[in-house]
Amino acid sequence: EAGVAQSPRYKIIEKRQSVAFWCNPISGHATLYWYQQILGQGPKLLIQFQNNGVVDDSQLPKDRFSAERLKGVDSTLKIQPAKLEDSAVYLCASSLDKLAGVSYEQYFGPGTRLTVT
């Protein structure tokens, strides 16, 4: 079974530029999460989708961050314009279904490391 795929793996941009990250979850997984992991910290949830609907985006800085999951499969996360403090690893995770699964087992992709200069 293929895991969660993310691209690109690394990105360096200047502040005020825009950037987009892509995620392809495990086949059949209804729930998709985007987490931000700043160096030395644990991941923090940015946004959660159930199929193509947003479940939780309370921690998403909506003035600069946006995310979509149009067909309930792939997702993109965009930052526009980027700030220095956005430098982090952006992790995508997926889970089978928040109600159907035995637990909320989330499977993580390798992440995209963003450096804003």
Place this chain on the structure above:
Amino acid sequence: GEDVEQSLFLSVREGDSSVINCTYTDSSSTYLYWYKQEPGAGLQLLTYIFSNMDMKQDQRLTVLLNKKDKHLSLRIADTQTGDSAIYFCAETPGPRRSGNTGKLIFGQGTTLQVKP
């Protein structure tokens, strides 16, 4: 509130047991997890425990849950150099019901260093 705390660093010798500790604040947490992160990699789910359990064993891993003290620990028996990584404790806050989104609240991670 939702908060998970871990010690930052642990160093052990190869072959010894490692014990990584975690405390959490949400007494209604349903599941508690341990994830492993190696350099440049995503997070790998090691094990999880349901809140009505006290202990779970999986090969070299033993998870202990003290719900009264809101304390979770991960014991790795016969620690190997390949176990060197950052270990994250995480919780799913709130009881399992339709309003619980299943999001994970992570601690800041414990770096495990295994010396040969």
